[in-house]
Amino acid sequence: MQAVDLLISARWVIPVEPAGAVLDDHSVAVAKGRIVAVLPSGEAQQRFEAREHSRLDRHALIPGLVNLHTHAAMTLMRGLADDLPLMTWLRDHVWPAEARHVSPEFVYDGTLLACAEMLRGGVTCFNEMYFFPEAAARAALEAGIRAALGIIAFEFPTSYAADADDYIAKGLAARDALKEEPLLSFCMAPHAPYTVSDRTFAKIVTIAEELDLPIHTHLHETQQEIEESLTRYKARPLERLRALGMLGPRLIAAHAVHVTDREIGMLAHQGASIAHCPSSNLKLASGFAPVAAMLARGINVGIGTDGAASNNRLDLFQE
Numbered sequence: 001m002q003a004v005d006l007l008i009s010a011r012w013v014i015p016v017e018p019a020g021a022v023l024d025d026h027s028v029a030v031a032k033g034r035i036v037a038v039l040p041s042g043e044a045q046q047r048f049e050a051r052e053h054s055r056l057d058r059h060a061l062i063p064g065l066v067n068l069h070t071h072a073a074m075t076l077m078r079g080l081a082d083d084l085p086l087m088t089w090l091r092d093h094v095w096p097a098e099a100r101h102v103s104p105e106f107v108y109d110g111t112l113l114a115c116a117e118m119l120r121g122g123v124t125c126f127n128e129m130y131f132f133p134e135a136a137a138r139a140a141l142e143a144g145i146r147a148a149l150g151i152i153a154f155e156f157p158t159s160y161a162a163d164a165d166d167y168i169a170k171g172l173a174a175r176d177a178l179k180e181e182p183l184l185s186f187c188m189a190p191h192a193p194y195t196v197s198d199r200t201f202a203k204i205v206t207i208a209e210e211l212d213l214p215i216h217t218h219l220h221e222t223q224q225e226i227e228e229s230l231t232r233y234k235a236r237p238l239e240r241l242r243a244l245g246m247l248g249p250r251l252i253a254a255h256a257v258h259v260t261d262r263e264i265g266m267l268a269h270q271g272a273s274i275a276h277c278p279s280s281n282l283k284l285a286s287g288f289a290p291v292a293a294m295l296a297r298g299i300n301v302g303i304g305t306d307g308a309a310s311n312n313r314l315d316l317f318q319e
């Protein structure tokens with residue numbers, strides 16, 4: 001008999017590979033934090049001596065889910081200014097509330113609550129964008145959940161940082177302090193085309209190349225974002241970001257609700273990923289993302305909940 005730390009025996013095991021496989025009465029053996037075997041439960045009990053044996057006789061055991069777009073600490077703003085369109089919600093309610101309340105303690109408490117909610121719903125990794133990422137990191141490590149933390153950037157000041165360079169410097173310092181943590185990784189996270197300047201986007205592209213980091217941003221979330229961009233930059237946001245070197249396999253674009261066939265083709269050709277957030281898009285009256293067309297073009301589409309304030313849950317099964 002081989003000693004393992006944990007044996008989970010389930011009515012069904014649904015592995016990542018091969019795609020579509022459903023294994024009847026199988027067990028997963030875990031030793032030193034790694035899966036060492038997936039095999040029929042009868043065989044597992046003969047082969048493994050488990051320190052802990054979990055029996056899930058009526059369950060399907062699935063891999064941990066990835067929540068591809070979150071602002072975890074916004075669990076503390078759940079239900080705030082319900083049922084308003086995005087720009088009104090953000091500019092008249094959320095940003096003023098954040099200016100009054102956001103602090104490292106707020107981010108730690110809100111992220112810890114989000115981690116509990118996500119773990120209860122099968123999420124084991126989240127792609128995060130919020131202020132004070134070192135406080136979010138503390139909560140994630142305490143909860144034992146994997147997190148990709150955003151090095152966030154805006155042009156305007158908040159309680160976290162004074163200007164875009166300050167946001168980036170603080171985010172990079174957090175990464176330097178935490179980069180050895182095995183459960184944590186970092187992304188560059190310029191907030192959105194309507195809150196970040198050309199100069200800052202260009203700087204972020206350079207840093208992402210140097211440090212080999214993904215770039216996580218909101219993109220083409222509302223029609224208003226596109227109209228404002230046409231007025232201000234004489235280009236749609238995606239075209240503007242393409243010219244700045246943002247489009248490529250590093251890009252994780254959250255929402256992409258308003259994209260033309262040509263833009264879907266550009267995203268596919270450049271190998272960008274989309275974080276599809278259907279509940280958030282409906283709650284904030286942003287619209288429906290053309291997700292079937294994206295999948296048909298072979299784009300890597302993941303699912304995100306966005307923050308609890310724009311959902312109001314962190315449940316990927318609901319999405």
Ligand SMILES: [Zn+2]
Nearest residue numbers: 218254306307
């Ligand atoms: Zn978002």
